[in-house]
Amino acid sequence: MIILKTPDEIAVMAQASRVVAETLAILQKAVRPGITTDELDRLAEEEIRSRGAKPAFKGYRSYPKTLCASVNDQVVHGIPSKRVLMEGDIIGLDLGAIVGGFYGDSAVTVTVGQTTERNARLVQVTEEAMYLGIKQAVVGHRLSDISHAVQRHAESAGYSVVTEFVGHGIGRQLHEEPQVPNYGKPGQGPRLQAGMVLAIEPMVNMGGAAVKVLEDRWTAVTVDGSLSAHFEHTIVIEPSGPPRILSQL
Numbered sequence: 179m180i181i182l183k184t185p186d187e188i189a190v191m192a193q194a195s196r197v198v199a200e201t202l203a204i205l206q207k208a209v210r211p212g213i214t215t216d217e218l219d220r221l222a223e224e225e226i227r228s229r230g231a232k233p234a235f236k237g238y239r240s241y242p243k244t245l246c247a248s249v250n251d252q253v254v255h256g257i258p259s260k261r262v263l264m265e266g267d268i269i270g271l272d273l274g275a276i277v278g279g280f281y282g283d284s285a286v287t288v289t290v291g292q293t294t295e296r297n298a299r300l301v302q303v304t305e306e307a308m309y310l311g312i313k314q315a316v317v318g319h320r321l322s323d324i325s326h327a328v329q330r331h332a333e334s335a336g337y338s339v340v341t342e343f344v345g346h347g348i349g350r351q352l353h354e355e356p357q358v359p360n361y362g363k364p365g366q367g368p369r370l371q372a373g374m375v376l377a378i379e380p381m382v383n384m385g386g387a388a389v390k391v392l393e394d395r396w397t398a399v400t401v402d403g404s405l406s407a408h409f410e411h412t413i414v415i416e417p418s419g420p421p422r423i424l425s426q427l
């Protein structure tokens with residue numbers, strides 16, 4: 179069942195998403211060669227708590243940290259560690275926060291110092307794919323219109339979309355119905371309605387689509403070792419016009 183949110187609930191979700199957005203902005207500035215992903219995790223937890231919110235991921239199905247920090251061929255759910263970021267790396271920063279019992283969820287991928295044109299293009303195309311998906315999130319469209327827009331953009335750039343992980347409804351739980359795949363034919367699935375809140379989150383690989391999960395039971399990496407990028411926004415479908423992006427400052 180897809181749970182539609184009331185305006186009051188959306189106001190609280192906007193607060194949770196704002197905490198995530200502000201914290202991601204701070205993390206992006208902190209990313210530089212020489213910093214460890216553990217240091218980014220500590221900063222993330224501090225910033226979330228100082229805003230009166232709670233980290234959403236820590237303890238979620240026994241995930242140990244506040245931040246997911248996915249470097250290079252890591253697709254999602256990279257666990258912060260003593261790993262030191264190097265010039266030219268790309269890193270996905272994925273963060274969730276809880277305010278008043280409601281979740282906000284957002285992710286960005288950024289480059290560490292200077293990277294190659296080739297890597298920067300993957301990051302840019304993935305972000306564009308997310309925004310093209312978001313643009314489809316209007317009343318009267320169907321869910322897979324979002325999915326299709328994401329897939330089309332990523333594949334026309336010569337990349338593959340990850341199919342094992344998907345976007346999701348979000349609210350009093352981090353993951354609610356519906357699932358929001360990043361692939362599919364248009365015009366399928368439930369009709370989009372005002373008050374639906376969705377986390378739209380394309381994961382795009384430079385090489386093949388295949389991913390596997392490491393021994394740590396969390397870190398997803400590309401099977402072929404190619405680079406992967408991830409962006410995510412929490413959005414709400416409006417009675418008319420484009421969606422409101424709750425996790426955008």
Ligand code: MF3
Binds near residue numbers: 238255272285410
């Ligand atoms: N943005 C991711 C998601 O929606 C992050 C989940 S990480 C977890 O699934 F640790 F909370 F699982």
Ligand code: CO
Binds near residue numbers: 283345377410
């Ligand atoms: Co998510």
